[in-house]
Amino acid sequence: MASITLPVGGGTQSGAAEAPKLRVSDFLRWSVDHKIIGVQYMAVALFFFIVGGTLAMLIRWELLTPNLDVVQTGTQYNTLFSVHGLVMIFLWIIPMMAGFGNYLVPLQLGAKDMAFPWLNAFAFWLIPPAGILLIGSMLVGAPESGWTQYPPLSTLYSGDGQTLAALSIHLLGISSILGAINFIVTIKNMRPAGMGWWQLPLFCWATLATAIIVVMATPFLAGGLTLLILDKIAGTSFFDAGNGGDPQLWQNVFWFYSHPAVYIMILPGMGMLSEVLATHARKPVFGYKMVAISSMAIALVGFTVWAHHMFTSLTPELRVPFMITSMIIAVPTGIKIFSWLGTIWGGKIRFTSAMLFGLGFLSMFVVGGIGGVMLAAIPFDIHVHDTYFVVSHLHFVLYGGSVFTIYAGIYHWFPKITGRMLDERLGKWHFALTYVGFFFSFFPMNFAGMLGMPRRVAYYLPEFQSVNTVISISAFVLGISTFVMLYNIWISMRHGKKAGANPWRALTLEWATTSPPPSTNFIDDPVPFHDPYGYGDKDSQAYLDDIDKRFGVGEDVPVPRPAVQPAASGD
Amino acid sequence: MASTTPSKPSSGGLQTTTIIAVVVVGILLIVGGIILGQATPLLFPQQASAEAAQVDNLFHIMLVIGGAIFLLVQGLLVFSMWRFRARKGETGDGEPIHGNTTLEIVWTAIPAVIVFVLTILSWQVFNSLQAPKPGEASVVVAGARFNWAFTYNVPLSILGYEVDETLLPPDVKDDLADDGTVSITSATLYSYVNQPVALAMDARDVIHAFWVPAFRVKQDLIPGRTTTVRFTPTVADTYPSGIQCAELCGANHGIMRADIVVAENEAEYNKLLTPILESRLFPPADPVVRGRAILESNVYPCYTCHVLSDLSSANWVGNVGPALDGVADRAATSRANATSQTAAEYLYTSIHEPGAYLVPGYGNLMPQLGVPECDVWAMVAYLATQSTSGSAPFEVVQPDVCIPQVSGPPGSEPPPAGEATAEAAAETEVVPAEATAEATAEGS
Structure with missing residues (x-):
């Protein structure tokens, strides 16, 4: 066997690495430290999660009855769900994933920072003004055309708020592109000695795939939004059929970005999931290469499926090719699901909160995936297009998918970011409430949609009231569950148990330094273990013991250490 | 394929117990999928068109397959959580299994075959939905915020009595001279059993979508182009709010609905259209x-x-x-x-x-x-x-x-110009209108 690789070059220093103290003021000002930027992204995203969630609660309150009663006009209702969608996508999931990427990618690569630290900070600071613009858009005239902003409703009929919303998304698009360029360069150029492409942690693979999508797709959104804004304020008529334009042009350009955007939102989560499942099941990721390659396959095929969002508007002859590609993309997604099941099979599963959300993801995402294949079948899609069936599907992949992985990521990496553990008991409450609230919010929507309830309506037929009541009450439970997590974060930041460097005994490099890491991340150049998921390998035990020895263990040891370090591992 | 994952990935040949487990689990999954598939009729509204039957069958197949996959994944998940939980005091890691090429090929190939089959089936159904049918009736649809209007071109022969064409209003004469039919417009969609219908649809303002849940058909109306949707009703009935706009079109998008009346046969259908035609042929003399x-x-x-x-x-x-x-x-x-x-x-x-x-x-x-x-x-x-x-x-x-030149149908009928027509129209027209009013009045 090869000699044991130690996480710290030479391993000569004795254990006294001190974790730096975090100060709130550091996070309120311009900083080029990727860790501070990462936390800034996450904090802003969490704030907007609350904003978007509040809008969702208002929507569900309105939908308790078949009539308009909570809000005054249908336009106000339309504004609620339009801004809800935009906030959740562009100000919650995407920045949150970018926050994880910023925090983790340099650490997982053993690097001191991102390739372009200043650009990184600039990309973040575009977000607060964009957020203000988007929230402000609700006050100056309703953006009432949904997050999809289809003209001519958006261009000829919606208020000035629509223009502000479009400007806001434009800024966020620029921020995404700048961030993505940074990720690509960082991952390509800053891998340490000993980390080839096939030793790259899967979160980095996923971030790379995501960044490639962002760089290739987001310019289309920018182009489309430019035309939309010109139509609104400069009297052009790109999308106005009355003056020679074509409303469907927008749909093609928009979905050419926005379908890949679905993968922008889910791929980083899938990367986090691979880390969480392997670590907490104490087993290598099953089929590592296939998981990595399938991310790239999804990124590639993801560019060929956009018009399946247009199965009721596209020229009929053009629909079939998009059905074929949409069906094909189910295959790499299936590979991932089965690989994750293979990962936990035969493991030593530890039911930490992070792991529960990881397992919850598998359980919920498969529902969204099956619904997705059904939606790819044109004849069925025609029936349920623009109904609650689609609302259910998209929330299963974006909430049951992305948000569950974000939650898993929060429980998994909070100790690294703050140096303290989140409370596991509260974490389990959070999981239970989220899982139940989520399932009963979104699964019954399938029935409502198939039976005839369209989406984006403030009025519905009285026969749908019972199912909507179930949905709304579950949604309120889901809303409450969020505050359990926020409370957990709030108290654990100050009073959580000390985490130590590597509470989960994980092998990727971010754990081979103090929690939180010093401003240069590592004291020496760290040496990665030859396999980022080499759990069950005897060498890995020695490597992990060395981290414990070097940095010490925390007050809480969620993953018990083998009694004496040279002892052979369990089996 | 599920249970091959586990037991002895290292052993050369498959053990008999593994094979038996795979077969048993496979059968259980198929049975489970078939049982879940039985729910299909409960998940759809009334099946009232030829298209609905095809779509429901396709969904049934997808539900059986999807149900089996759902049970497989959830089953593996729950089983693993129980079987591979870390026991108290256990400190070790799991077995360092990095993959299994055969298994990975299997779980790539099986989904690929499934989606291939589903694509072919869907393609066939879709072709059949789109294909023009012989003897199609054509109706022109206009969608405008937040209302539907249906225009029919009907010959005078549906009246069942002779009309002196020279006495008809001038615009009706023009209409007749064009193609021998008179166009009449209603806020209700009329049709009859087994009559294939093709709707030619225009949007007046923004994008709308014509959706009839009971027929399982939907098509967007897009400003600047005419789109088509086809269906063949199979159940004679009145469908209050049977049409629902499905593409966000503004403040009252949710109540952009219309009624459908499907008659038993052509004669009944003509009877439904007659009062609308008469109100066009013999309009009240008073413009107010x-x-x-x-x-x-x-x-x-x-x-x-x-x-x-x-x-x-x-x-x-x-x-x-x-x-x-x-x-x-x-x-x-x-x-x-x-x-x-x-x-x-x-x-x-x-x-x-x-x-x-x-x-x-x-x-x-x-x-x-x-x-x-x-x-x-x-x-x-x-x-x-x-x-x-x-x-x-x-x-x-x-x-x-x-x-209008005062005129009227010959014979026993009094001149319909005036109240008679209004009443006749009221009988058929107002009923569905009231149904809509009821549905929406609760909303206001």
């Missing part, structure tokens, strides 16, 4: 009555934005546009002054060319509705009576071409 009847029929979407107490029974409760109570007084005074038109001209322009003069405080939201000339003048005559005094403060002169 005529105008009120047009507005009350809701073939134009005026009611979705304007409020008018006189027509509240026809659901004129919109709150987007200017209220029309007392509009005659305003037209005669402030609006006539502001636009330097006569009151009648101002009302005419406001309907015919909505963007020309905007009432202060209101945006340019009203679309060009393509209302025929004589309908506009009849509406103007009626709106001129909407004053506080109750009588028209100004005179509306009807163009010659719009003055």
